[in-house]
Amino acid sequence: MSLSLKRKKHMGIDQRRSKFGNAIVVLIIVLLGLFMAFPLYYTFIQSIKPSEELFLFPPKLYILRPTLDSYQELFQLMSNLWVPFSRYLFNSLLITVAGTFFHVLLAGMAAYPLAKHEFPGKDFTFAVILLGLMFVGQVTFLPTFIIISKLGMLNTYWAYLCPTIGTSLGLFLMKQFIEQIPDALIEAARIDGANEWRIYFKIIAPNVKPAILTVIIFQFVNIWNGLSKEVVYDEQLKAVKIALDQVSASSLYARMGAGMAGSVLLMLPPIILFVILQRNVVETMTFAGMKE
Amino acid sequence: MKPKKESTLELIVRKKTSYLMMLPYLIFFFAFTILPVILSVVLSFTDYDMVQKPLFIGFENYLQMFLNDEYFIVAFKNTLIFAIVVGPLSYIICFLIAWMINELKPLMRAVVTALFYIPTIVGAAGWSVWKLFFSSDEYGFVNGILMHWGILNQPIGWLSDEKYIMPVLIVVQLWMSMGISFLTFIAGFQNVDRTLYEAGMMDGIKNRFQELWYITIPSMANQMIFGAVMQIVACFTVADVSVQLAGLPSTGYAGETIVTHIMDYGNLRYEFGYACAMAVLLVFMMQYFKKLTSWLIGKMGH
Numbered sequence: 031m032s033l034s035l036k037r038k039k040h041m042g043i044d045q046r047r048s049k050f051g052n053a054i055v056v057l058i059i060v061l062l063g064l065f066m067a068f069p070l071y072y073t074f075i076q077s078i079k080p081s082e083e084l085f086l087f088p089p090k091l092y093i094l095r096p097t098l099d100s101y102q103e104l105f106q107l108m109s110n111l112w113v114p115f116s117r118y119l120f121n122s123l124l125i126t127v128a129g130t131f132f133h134v135l136l137a138g139m140a141a142y143p144l145a146k147h148e149f150p151g152k153d154f155t156f157a158v159i160l161l162g163l164m165f166v167g168q169v170t171f172l173p174t175f176i177i178i179s180k181l182g183m184l185n186t187y188w189a190y191l192c193p194t195i196g197t198s199l200g201l202f203l204m205k206q207f208i209e210q211i212p213d214a215l216i217e218a219a220r221i222d223g224a225n226e227w228r229i230y231f232k233i234i235a236p237n238v239k240p241a242i243l244t245v246i247i248f249q250f251v252n253i254w255n256g257l258s259k260e261v262v263y264d265e266q267l268k269a270v271k272i273a274l275d276q277v278s279a280s281s282l283y284a285r286m287g288a289g290m291a292g293s294v295l296l297m298l299p300p301i302i303l304f305v306i307l308q309r310n311v312v313e314t315m316t317f318a319g320m321k322e
Numbered sequence: 323m324k325p326k327k328e329s330t331l332e333l334i335v336r337k338k339t340s341y342l343m344m345l346p347y348l349i350f351f352f353a354f355t356i357l358p359v360i361l362s363v364v365l366s367f368t369d370y371d372m373v374q375k376p377l378f379i380g381f382e383n384y385l386q387m388f389l390n391d392e393y394f395i396v397a398f399k400n401t402l403i404f405a406i407v408v409g410p411l412s413y414i415i416c417f418l419i420a421w422m423i424n425e426l427k428p429l430m431r432a433v434v435t436a437l438f439y440i441p442t443i444v445g446a447a448g449w450s451v452w453k454l455f456f457s458s459d460e461y462g463f464v465n466g467i468l469m470h471w472g473i474l475n476q477p478i479g480w481l482s483d484e485k486y487i488m489p490v491l492i493v494v495q496l497w498m499s500m501g502i503s504f505l506t507f508i509a510g511f512q513n514v515d516r517t518l519y520e521a522g523m524m525d526g527i528k529n530r531f532q533e534l535w536y537i538t539i540p541s542m543a544n545q546m547i548f549g550a551v552m553q554i555v556a557c558f559t560v561a562d563v564s565v566q567l568a569g570l571p572s573t574g575y576a577g578e579t580i581v582t583h584i585m586d587y588g589n590l591r592y593e594f595g596y597a598c599a600m601a602v603l604l605v606f607m608m609q610y611f612k613k614l615t616s617w618l619i620g621k622m623g624h
Contacts, residue, residue: 227339297448301443319545
């Protein structure tokens with residue numbers, strides 16, 4: 031009896047979702063999903079087509095004879111570059127890892143007092159940081175270039191690193207997340223005699239792991255995809271993306287397969303990272319609310 | 323005994339750890355996020371080429387934008403198209419999709435989330451495939467298919483014909499702009515208090531649209547504002563898509579946006595003062611749109 035009652039109550043919610051409505055919902059999701067997925071799919075199949083299939087007319091959406099020729103060609107092109115490809119890869123990884131590490135460390139340390147302490151100037155500081163969400167690289171790149179050159183950082187790794195450390199988004203997400211940590215936990219540590227630094231490293235940092243992982247993804251993606259060539263002109267210091275841009279831009283058609291292979295390789299690291307860390311991202315964004 | 327009231331200075335000294343913890347970040351934040359904006363404002367009133375000393379010229383740069391630079395008007399118009407058409411469209415699509423997949427099983431939800439987010443993170447690597455789709459000969463995917471079906475006789479230069487540049491850029495921008503706001507909405511929907519829905523049923527909410535309007539939207543307003551800010555920033559700073567697909571400058575400046583115009587004047591012509599004035603205007607436009615959007619979101623569902 032009680033069971034059937036429960037089921038009836040459950041039905042009450044479901045009844046508002048009509049069959050027709052559900053069909054439309056599914057249709058919309060599938061259509062938009064195809065739009066999102068198609069370019070990714072096409073990049074992938076173009077990268078494993080043999081050269082005679084690349085230029086079939088009309089363009090085909092399937093492959094008859096998949097091959098890794100394009101990847102081989104890409105590596106050959108890469109090995110003919112004046113600077114070995116491994117050097118670009120090393121640069122990208124170094125900057126991405128160091129930039130992300132320092133941003134998470136410093137922004138996390140600043141996010142803790144902003145979330146949990148009371149001190150004069152706190153609201154003002156946070157308001158300015160929020161404003162900083164809009165001062166993105168695309169808007170400030172010229173004066174940033176001037177500052178970097180005045181600091182003598184042009185053409186060094188610092189030119190890539192410093193601006194990424196001082197961005198707002200990561201701090202905002204970590205601060206919102208830290209606010210959810212119960213005050214009792216912090217008070218207990220204080221009573222045990224821990225100072226604020228110790229509290230940050232022993233209690234706050236481990237408890238904001240999802241936020242930290244989320245910030246790592248955002249930072250990784252930004253740095254991996256967006257290192258500008260203006261601040262660094264020495265070929266030895268450039269990133270993978272810029273090297274691959276040069277390969278695919280030099281002649282799109284002759285090297286189309288190779289270009290697509292390069293795209294696939296460049297896409298993989300951020301995708302893998304996101305798929306692994308997705309759950310943490312969604313958990314973090316739960317607290318990303320912004321009051322007006 | 324009444325404790326002596328603490329002066330602000332004493333309070334600051336007592337709280338010195340809080341300041342010390344923020345200091346390292348704030349140094350970087352100031353030098354590379356705030357100082358550039360201050361510098362932009364100062365330089366926007368000057369004529370400056372990085373070689374000679376800046377020369378103060380008052381509001382001349384701001385006047386030049388609207389009175390003496392026909393391509394800035396194009397850039398301004400295109401940026402507004404991205405902000406008013408693409409931004410809200412992408413935002414609404416993200417919101418609806420997030421709402422629709424909220425009731426799916428966790429695995430399906432994860433797959434759809436990844437699908438909508440991945441184009442945002444592959445950004446740079448994704449451009450080459452769009453170049454291939456819209457390339458100007460019959461090997462370009464779109465031309466190839468349309469010619470095969472007999473809709474076209476001649477291939478179209480999608481990225482070199484002034485008529486088609488903006489529509490193509492809009493499609494690509496839409497593809498890669500779902501990212502952060504989509505994730506925010508996914509999280510927002512999962513976080514709405516379930517008991518509110520039960521209470522809403524008692525109060526006579528009839529269908530899922532009423533439920534969305536009267537319950538879901540008001541309870542995730544803060545997330546929606548964050549998503550809007552991210553979307554505003556993305557739309558007002560559209561540039562790389564245009565540069566990568568249509569070139570800098572694009573044919574007849576058809577794909578020019580404010581940021582590509584800043585690149586043009588800053589990186590190619592070394593007119594830093596003028597470029598900075600455009601950047602300052604852009605920041606003000608973003609702030610204004612943020613205020614407007616927050617106000618709109620606050621009005622919804624009440």
